[in-house]
Amino acid sequence: AQSVTQLDSQVPVFEEAPVELRCNYSSSVSVYLFWYVQYPNQGLQLLLKYLSGSTLVKGINGFEAEFNKSQTSFHLRKPSVHISDTAEYFCAVRKAFGNEKLTFGTGTRLTIIP
Amino acid sequence: DGGITQSPKYLFRKEGQNVTLSCEQNLNHDAMYWYRQDPGQGLRLIYYSQIVNDFQKGDIAEGYSVSREKKESFPLTVTSAQKNPTAFYLCASISTGELFFGEGSRLTVL
Numbered sequence: 001a002q003s004v005t006q007l008d009s010q011v012p013v014f015e016e017a018p019v020e021l022r023c024n025y026s027s028s029v030s031v032y033l034f035w036y037v038q039y040p041n042q043g044l045q046l047l048l049k050y051l052s053g054s055t056l057v058k059g060i061n062g063f064e065a066e067f068n069k070s071q072t073s074f075h076l077r078k079p080s081v082h083i084s085d086t087a088e089y090f091c092a093v094r095k096a097f098g099n100e101k102l103t104f105g106t107g108t109r110l111t112i113i114p
Numbered sequence: 115d116g117g118i119t120q121s122p123k124y125l126f127r128k129e130g131q132n133v134t135l136s137c138e139q140n141l142n143h144d145a146m147y148w149y150r151q152d153p154g155q156g157l158r159l160i161y162y163s164q165i166v167n168d169f170q171k172g173d174i175a176e177g178y179s180v181s182r183e184k185k186e187s188f189p190l191t192v193t194s195a196q197k198n199p200t201a202f203y204l205c206a207s208i209s210t211g212e213l214f215f216g217e218g219s220r221l222t223v224l
Binding site for chain 2: 009032034036041042043044045046049051090092094101102104105106107
């Protein structure tokens with residue numbers, strides 16, 4: 001089975017500073033990886049995904065993530081954050097083939113400090 | 115516009131009552147999912163359905179039931195057997211590995 005660990009439950013960052021949200025996964029087979037964002041009392045919205053190809057993936061709102069197979073990581077980064085980036089961020093993993101169930105991490109709450 | 119519609123957005127229930135959460139999609143997706151979200155625990159899978167008239171238990175199915183009579187609809191019933199039903203419930207459908215979520219339903223048991 002797959003699992004996902006988001007090491008930081010809360011990350012405070014000053015506005016216009018860079019941010020990295022960490023995600024590590026565990027799986028015995030090839031995986032697809034995702035980052036989702038959730039604003040208060042809303043559903044989740046896809047930020048970006050890694051299915052194959054280039055290990056550097058660019059998403060919406062200026063976010064990017066790098067798939068590192070040797071370190072089993074998929075960290076999310078943004079070079080300069082904005083107040084509107086305040087939200088909860090979830091990393092998710094699923095097997096590359098077969099059953100399409102996603103396994104989610106516990107989430108990281110990103111708070112932008114003006 | 116295509117998407118997933120969940121209703122109601124907020125729901126209050128007395129202990130011992132069953133309640134049904136609606137989930138409708140017009141994305142023509144085959145697979146649909148129900149997740150439960152609690153603070154600090156991320157999303158946990160309750161039930162999923164990969165095709166009409168078929169569904170499987172997820173990780174926390176006890177106290178819940180579903181049906182999938184139509185491709186567009188995947189309602190979730192929270193029964194009185196669910197010990198701690200107060201939570202935020204999210205419905206989703208999937209296409210090429212990407213989950214599309216509804217806006218969620220917040221259930222509070224009084």
